[in-house]
Amino acid sequence: QKEVEQDPGPLSVPEGAIVSLNCTYSNSAFQYFMWYRQYSRKGPELLMYTYSSGNKEDGRFTAQVDKSSKYISLFIRDSQPSDSATYLCAMRFNTDKLIFGTGTRLQVFP
């Protein structure tokens, strides 16, 4: 079993839809949770980070962590074609190494 599981998609939605992206994990010691966005042939860029449980909102994006269920989510409201990318979840203990999910490919069509 992988430490971090993420559905690879692709997830295809119409413009304006609410998108829900999710990851599950097995190690309860993870404390820092992040979401990266990666456009085709580019490096990932940090989108959101959350410490421990709870929600964090930034514009159209909301990151949610449920440590009791070992489940994290990224919600995108009013999705745009420019949101089409691969979204990677990542998490860590107190050390430097991040553990990444395999990424979910999102397609937002006009």
Add this chain to the structure above:
Amino acid sequence: DGGITQSPKYLFRKEGQNVTLSCEQNLNHDAMYWYRQDPGQGLRLIYYSQIVNDFQKGDIAEGYSVSREKKESFPLTVTSAQKNPTAFYLCASSGRQGLNYGYTFGSGTRLTVV
């Protein structure tokens, strides 16, 4: 502007050749990482370094080598022992003060064996 620079963007390797991928950062970050990305497999850690003159193997280090002689630089050599080197290679860095903020990635090098 601070960031990570990877070069070249595209690289072609003949069978049996060693090639070196460059990674330079001006973020004053202590830690640097090399990942390999293949379709459907996510990011796999090759090597990482948390301090100058020290580095550790990641999950798929066989056929690769690194050096960390300067804080700013962490080159990756793909040796002829790496049997399937065609992939997208990503370099990343993180600072001690940014433990909570994840990594900064470069724009990647696409290596193709010809």
